[in-house]
Amino acid sequence: MVRVILLTVLTTLTLSFAAAAQTRVVFETPGASADLRDELAAASLVLQARNEGTTASQPLLAAAQADYERLLGVLYANARYGGIITIRIDGREAAAIPGFSAPKTIREIRIRIQPGPLYRFGTAFAGPLAAGTVLPEGFRRTAPARTGTIAVAAEQSISAWRDQGHAKARIADQQITARHGANQLDARLRLDPGPRLTFGDISVAGNEDVRTARVLKIAGLEEGRTFDPKEIEQAERRLRRTGSFSSVSVAEAETIGPDNTLPLSIGVVEQTPRRFGFGAEYSTVEGATLSAFWLHRNFLGGAERFRVDGDISGLGGETGGTDYQFGARYERPATPKADTDFFAEFQVEMLDEPDFTSDTGEFTLGFTRYAAEDLTVEGGIGYLYSETTDAFGPETFELLTLPLGAVLDRRDNALNPTEGYFLDLTTTPFAGLSGTSDGAQLEFDARAYRTAGNLTFAGRMQLGALFGPSLVESPAFYRFYSGGGGSVRGQDYQSLGVEQGGLTTGGRSLLALSGELRAGISDNIQLVAFADWGYVGSESFPDFTGDSHAGAGLGVRYNTGIGPIRLDLATPVSGDTSASDFYVYIGIGQAF
Incomplete structure (x- = not known):
């Protein structure tokens, strides 16, 4: 019996905070590593509220209800898809308490997170890919299936298509399936590169004293050239470098223009001259x-x-x-x-x-x-x-x-x-x-x-x-x-x-x-x-x-x-x- 009690203490992190209204917060993460435990604690709004001295019941209830999604996000980011999260306020599950019916006093908030096993990629696929696309090293079969890795794979796949002129490349469909019996996650990303576009009509807004023709000349964007996101970034740097503008942005049109062109809008805010x-x-x-x-x-x-x-x-x-x-x-x-x-x-x-x-x-x-x-x-x-x-x-x-x-x-x-x-x-x-x-x-x-x-x-x-x-x-x-x-x-x-x-x-x-x-x-x-x-x-x-x-x-x-x-x-x-x-x-x- 003594050994069981000691084992429980060693595998559980408990943080308790005394409050004026006899409220305490208990934070337990049995089975979590020290790094994962720290990430979960940093994400908890309940712990943040108690550290800031919050004692009112309504904000504590709101923090507890918001913690489900925040803590789940941390688990998914660490490839833990079989975790169990319970947040109890005086013995009642926080999710079951109506949002505007907080108890007058809260004696205890107990958060318990069981991370569950580490999931690995059973399938990691993204396609079709542009030539030269480099996906993250972790986006492969048997690697830990972190959600951040999937997000980076999607971002890099889209970015590679955009670098080749496909400005409206997007994820057309994604299938993310957790196979709990095998502790695996299948991730399939289907891309739609869209047509290759050229720069279309370029408009300027926000300039008052600097002539529009000069803004366009300095930006250096040319209608008819193949779309290149690096050229847009360079145009923004050129305009900022003059010192004439306190703010510069180049916005892409939401819809494709005639003949597969992409209209652009240059927005500036002029600096005190x-x-x-x-x-x-x-x-x-x-x-x-x-x-x-x-x-x-x-x-x-x-x-x-x-x-x-x-x-x-x-x-x-x-x-x-x-x-x-x-x-x-x-x-x-x-x-x-x-x-x-x-x-x-x-x-x-x-x-x-x-x-x-x-x-x-x-x-x-x-x-x-x-x-x-x-x-x-x-x-x-x-x-x-x-x-x-x-x-x-x-x-x-x-x-x-x-x-x-x-x-x-x-x-x-x-x-x-x-x-x-x-x-x-x-x-x-x-x-x-x-x-x-x-x-x-x-x-x-x-x-x-x-x-x-x-x-x-x-x-x-x-x-x-x-x-x-x-x-x-x-x-x-x-x-x-x-x-x-x-x-x-x-x-x-x-x-x-x-x-x-x-x-x-x-x-x-x-x-x-x-x-x-x-x-x-x-x-x-x-x-x-x-x-x-x-x-x-x-x-x-x-x-x-x-x-x-x-x-x-x-x-x-x-x-x-x-x-x-x-x-x-x-x-x-x-x-x-x-x-x-x-x-x-x-x-x-x-x-x-």
Whole structure:
């Protein structure tokens, strides 16, 4: 007798909750595994109501009556089709109590679930199938007959037909039969692929200021093309990418149109067109940087973007003077076609750097191509004029430039990444019209992120190279320096260059490495340890005959939801460049 009682206790989960009205809830799952037991408990509205402190009889009765279907769904999802569920309220089956006749008080709710045996597929069939259809691994004879597996098989069968142009593919008939004597389930799904369709009439709704013709051009959907659900998803991404719309959806018509066409409706909600913002950063040596922008997201009624940026840096700094930058950029999406944007950009900057001063103006025309969802390439042609004074004296430069770039962004979050990587490659061939010979500048920025638990490791490599003109002939604004918040923290801004005839100037090559270990100590706060290293050489590609320096430090990040506020304290570690004992950096966003 004692052994029987002990066995019953070990195979039964009982959860009891005392209540003010002498009500308790007993939850029993004899024969269930621990995982199944947890799933059943999580699905029970009665347990949820008691955990929330519900004591009134009417909501408890409603929860008990709803639990039959919810608990049965969990059993079916776990291939248990012979289970028995009883829910008794003070000894009466809850299903037998009229919904609006709840007792005044409830002393006990007893839920007992006997899962029954595991059922396996006796038959698992879906057809006819489109070529290349991949059904779930578990949809096969003798595999556990979970309802979720059947649902996925149906979904993938329909999706495969839709991918081949059969937009109205459907499950025409399904036969699901449980053979209780054999503990088996037979599942037969008969598909009706329907005709192969092409895109039909495409209408637009919801646009007020953006012209309908431009919405259609940006979406890139063409009447007469074979239906493809991926093209619909891509059209939605293209419209969202403009920033002109807060909501975008492409709806398929319920019925097939003439000549096996499928009409589509593009629904949009326009975004507030104007936006502005500002930012600030501070370093004890480099001083303060203030930036601001103004943006119009529908500049000429065709979802064009026009952005004006201004930047003042070096305020109160100890290196060089105050720098001023101003720029304006116009972008027209879907020019000449979808996934290609035309841009025109104008920039003016006045730099007062430690080793040179320059007044530069540059105008560029080009195109941006969205080659993939995470890959963007850009190319253009530009004219640059600059009056520069450096260690080699004053010089006026006129360049014809051909800037080319590619960005591959596979980070999970651009503002506060924890996984993935980011690659940015830019090369700028130039023809020297005045002041220098022909050449090219190359810049490469690679970043990677990996998280384990509450620890995130972030790594960065920056590479720079200047080809063509000699160091003396090269434009000072194309040369490379190391030191400061953008390269090596814990060193003076642009403190590392190269020596040329007893004078210091920027180099023709750069290699910078950075590593951060970010430890989350709460939902909003991270502690950070970091180390940076930089090398600058006179050669066109790093050969490590030049000088290097390094810095390291600690920091803290406070996550604001739109990006972390950053505070870093750094100190020099190596190098012959002059440096202070420690540096303070304050900004918005991660260092990289």
